[in-house]
Amino acid sequence: MAITDMTREELQTLQEQLRKQYEEYRAQDLKLDMSRGKPSSEQLNHTNGILDKLDTYITRDGVDARNYGILDGVPEVKELFSEVLDIPVDEIIIGGNSSLNLMYDSMCRNWIHGAGGHTPWCKLPVVKWLCPSPGYDRHFAICEDLGIEMIAVPMTDEGPDMDVVEKLAAEDDSIKGMWCVPLYSNPQGIIYSDETIDRLASMKTAAPDFRIMWDNAYGIHHVYAENKVKDIRKAAKQAGNEDRILYYFSTSKITFPGAGVAIMAASPNVCAEIKEHLAVQTIGHDKINQLRTLHFFGNAEGMRNHMKLLGNELKSKFDIVLATLDRELKGTGLLTWHRPEGGYFVAVDTLEGCAKATVALARDAGVVLTNAGATYPYGKDPRDTNIRIAPSYPTCEELQQAMDLFCVCVKLAGVNKLLEDN
Amino acid sequence: MAITDMTREELQTLQEQLRKQYEEYRAQDLKLDMSRGKPSSEQLNHTNGILDKLDTYITRDGVDARNYGILDGVPEVKELFSEVLDIPVDEIIIGGNSSLNLMYDSMCRNWIHGAGGHTPWCKLPVVKWLCPSPGYDRHFAICEDLGIEMIAVPMTDEGPDMDVVEKLAAEDDSIKGMWCVPLYSNPQGIIYSDETIDRLASMKTAAPDFRIMWDNAYGIHHVYAENKVKDIRKAAKQAGNEDRILYYFSTSKITFPGAGVAIMAASPNVCAEIKEHLAVQTIGHDKINQLRTLHFFGNAEGMRNHMKLLGNELKSKFDIVLATLDRELKGTGLLTWHRPEGGYFVAVDTLEGCAKATVALARDAGVVLTNAGATYPYGKDPRDTNIRIAPSYPTCEELQQAMDLFCVCVKLAGVNKLLEDN
Numbered sequence: 141m142a143i144t145d146m147t148r149e150e151l152q153t154l155q156e157q158l159r160k161q162y163e164e165y166r167a168q169d170l171k172l173d174m175s176r177g178k179p180s181s182e183q184l185n186h187t188n189g190i191l192d193k194l195d196t197y198i199t200r201d202g203v204d205a206r207n208y209g210i211l212d213g214v215p216e217v218k219e220l221f222s223e224v225l226d227i228p229v230d231e232i233i234i235g236g237n238s239s240l241n242l243m244y245d246s247m248c249r250n251w252i253h254g255a256g257g258h259t260p261w262c263k264l265p266v267v268k269w270l271c272p273s274p275g276y277d278r279h280f281a282i283c284e285d286l287g288i289e290m291i292a293v294p295m296t297d298e299g300p301d302m303d304v305v306e307k308l309a310a311e312d313d314s315i316k317g318m319w320c321v322p323l324y325s326n327p328q329g330i331i332y333s334d335e336t337i338d339r340l341a342s343m344k345t346a347a348p349d350f351r352i353m354w355d356n357a358y359g360i361h362h363v364y365a366e367n368k369v370k371d372i373r374k375a376a377k378q379a380g381n382e383d384r385i386l387y388y389f390s391t392s393k394i395t396f397p398g399a400g401v402a403i404m405a406a407s408p409n410v411c412a413e414i415k416e417h418l419a420v421q422t423i424g425h426d427k428i429n430q431l432r433t434l435h436f437f438g439n440a441e442g443m444r445n446h447m448k449l450l451g452n453e454l455k456s457k458f459d460i461v462l463a464t465l466d467r468e469l470k471g472t473g474l475l476t477w478h479r480p481e482g483g484y485f486v487a488v489d490t491l492e493g494c495a496k497a498t499v500a501l502a503r504d505a506g507v508v509l510t511n512a513g514a515t516y517p518y519g520k521d522p523r524d525t526n527i528r529i530a531p532s533y534p535t536c537e538e539l540q541q542a543m544d545l546f547c548v549c550v551k552l553a554g555v556n557k558l559l560e561d562n
Numbered sequence: 563m564a565i566t567d568m569t570r571e572e573l574q575t576l577q578e579q580l581r582k583q584y585e586e587y588r589a590q591d592l593k594l595d596m597s598r599g600k601p602s603s604e605q606l607n608h609t610n611g612i613l614d615k616l617d618t619y620i621t622r623d624g625v626d627a628r629n630y631g632i633l634d635g636v637p638e639v640k641e642l643f644s645e646v647l648d649i650p651v652d653e654i655i656i657g658g659n660s661s662l663n664l665m666y667d668s669m670c671r672n673w674i675h676g677a678g679g680h681t682p683w684c685k686l687p688v689v690k691w692l693c694p695s696p697g698y699d700r701h702f703a704i705c706e707d708l709g710i711e712m713i714a715v716p717m718t719d720e721g722p723d724m725d726v727v728e729k730l731a732a733e734d735d736s737i738k739g740m741w742c743v744p745l746y747s748n749p750q751g752i753i754y755s756d757e758t759i760d761r762l763a764s765m766k767t768a769a770p771d772f773r774i775m776w777d778n779a780y781g782i783h784h785v786y787a788e789n790k791v792k793d794i795r796k797a798a799k800q801a802g803n804e805d806r807i808l809y810y811f812s813t814s815k816i817t818f819p820g821a822g823v824a825i826m827a828a829s830p831n832v833c834a835e836i837k838e839h840l841a842v843q844t845i846g847h848d849k850i851n852q853l854r855t856l857h858f859f860g861n862a863e864g865m866r867n868h869m870k871l872l873g874n875e876l877k878s879k880f881d882i883v884l885a886t887l888d889r890e891l892k893g894t895g896l897l898t899w900h901r902p903e904g905g906y907f908v909a910v911d912t913l914e915g916c917a918k919a920t921v922a923l924a925r926d927a928g929v930v931l932t933n934a935g936a937t938y939p940y941g942k943d944p945r946d947t948n949i950r951i952a953p954s955y956p957t958c959e960e961l962q963q964a965m966d967l968f969c970v971c972v973k974l975a976g977v978n979k980l981l982e983d984n
Contacts, residue, residue: 399850428821
């Protein structure tokens, strides 16, 4: 029987049991972190070879990577990413260690200088942004930092609700763009459908300088199946909107989060616009680390094989999360969740008004989850239901403990709520 | 006899000789580059140990540097810089591989968000900046990129002409700051005097958000003597202006230009202001490279000893430049120059209106110098006299060839000019 169908008396009995269970967990004094998409030490160990002595610092073209020069990335390293992501070499710009930093810089560049020759966004009375939600809190933080007004757009199983997106983008020229995590979206693991991508690429926008921040963070981060989304850059080009797409990727979750290589891709026009300012910002990013990355993988095949290894490890963790949710919460009516095929997260939805309470209960018993609300603009989940579970960092044993506790917290918060509302 | 005192006939005879000499050089088909302050491969070889296998990626506090985290730098690496530069650990922020990038970001941050709670600079009708000149072209490029109006301020042997600086800063509140390279200034190698530094630290500025971009690029880059400038951060604090100073430094010319570690330092107020936005911009810079740098040097003493080695090598190049200028041009009346005790450059001044012609002659004979004018805002040297010689990159043999040719070019351009004006 679904817990949501229980009588008041049944709920009270269950509440007593859950309270006892919860107190037993609290007594264990757990200290577990499922708040961020951090790789585990075990996963990182697979990349330790990248720390070995680097023998060749001369690029294929004979450039000394130790010295100044090469603004936008070592050519053979661009080729590696070009092959992995199917992007023309010339449309790739390699950055430092953080794709978030590349995104932040892109937003600041448009803020200060404008995009495509249009008015700098800082000169406009208001700039708005479409934020498919639940989404990635650090994307939203960039908007908040710049004072960009965020408009939450619902997610469907095929990506952002395109009826909403198209309507808003077409009618309001102060809407200058949107965030997208097209493959294994953060946090739900949703895969954008071909139709979604075609509509994003071709939709009419009131703003001529509308920009889609295409954060392909999990582009090759498969767990249960190797999915691929339609190439939005090609689709946008066909629709005459090639300047619309700013594409981002990094090896943060392929090699090391603290020392990866980030890249972006854009149309020739936009690349030229970026390089004009990038040439003022820096003489060049860390080319030695670019070479390390290439030498470690050898080629695209090497990187893909490495990701199979990592995906396999992550699979055991996703298995634990999903099996525990199935066992403890299926049919209770207290929780719904997505079954992602890749990425780093499992997103769940509690009963309305229970996400904060669930996260608070878990925290008080020593399990840190991403703050409830964080997956929505301004940290405000209007229905207070969404929670992001990040299972990558703990060991499997720790994760099982954390998930067991989590399910107790979901139930306790749910039962408390049902009794309140009764 | 000074060439400037020659009769027309004598000048014509000399011109003939110089043309022949010049053509002989041209026939040699040289390909030498003295345009940028690039370390030589020989110099970089001294740092190859930094490419060795890195065994410890765990920080002193037990943090896994491979993973996400630590926004503003690994504590023990901050301590290294703290000791080398005599800056409190808490006032240091470690960045990526480029101090130029840190400076650019600081300028953009103030542009977008304002400094010290004052109006964002992008909201002001005009922002002006004091540019001690000759100066560093990449500093000027940042101003130009942001549309900041640059005001050239003359240099004296003690740093920027402080009478001019104080007057301008006091009377115009749209002047929001200035560039400074206090030790071995780029390009002249001037060492700011204690009085200059005290006046910069304590002067009245009409703008309450006046910022001094203190680029201590050559802070430990000694060649002939180990100089040190007065601590402007302490002086500014004493004068109640501690938020005024933004301090920059990097290991680009200590380890590798392509893969160094950049830092900045600022008052606690300003550090807090920066970190608020930095936390949105990135999860953290490359901590592995920070550890590599620390492990390579061991400690501050190790870094200082390394700089003695590099300074000694650079000395042979400065010797060639200065000895050749002495031999070929002393007493001719055609050129004046500075004798730097450290840094990366030797700056010379030709007869008025001869710098461009000299650089063009050298280029046509295969020796690339920094563009004439580059050392002034907007690339416009009002008297067309200043040329920056960067002797670090060529081998000593190449440098001697380049300098011999350079002297011929200075003489030929000078003689041409004298004949024209006659």
